[in-house]
Amino acid sequence: MNFFEQELRKFFEKNNGFEHVNFIGKACYGTLGDKTRMKLEFVTMGTHLKYEGIKATVLDKRDGVIDSLVLKFTDIWGKKKLSNPNFREGMEPHVWVYNGTAEWYAYEPTASDYKTFSNSVKEYAELFKDQAQELESGLTMNQQM
Secondary structure: OOHHHHHHHHHHOOOOOOOOEEEEOOEEEEEOOOOEEEEEEEEEOOOOOEEEEEEEEEEEOOOEEEEEEEEEHHHHHOOEOOOOHHHOOOEOOOEEEEOOEEEEOOOOOOHHHHHHHHHHHHHHHHHHHHHHHHHHHHHHHHHHO
8 A cells, every 4th residue: 555545545534425435546436426426636736746635526427527626735724833943934734755755744634634634525525425316316206207
């Protein structure tokens, strides 16, 4: 299991709002409904090997992408204060890859940070979970008529 998969498990293995979740490399996939999935993956924001957030993509099995949203760690957690004098103003949390090793740079999230972030993703997922269930129920009702 690589670093990214370990971190995704900390974020989304519990309290994720999915019926099923699979972890694969830098991404994980969760089931929102019969035909609706969510893909969550670490993303860079333009700087090579500096992962500043997680992109959530809602997918329909037939029609493809429904919606996507990038959740930056800084947007959810804010700048983090450190005792390191090089970061007097705080720093924006991110994962970096240095000499082939991925790790959190200067700040490692707490259990509370992981929960706060996963709750934000769960709220986003709920928007589409209800919609997926309604569509599936509507199809079932129409098929009965």
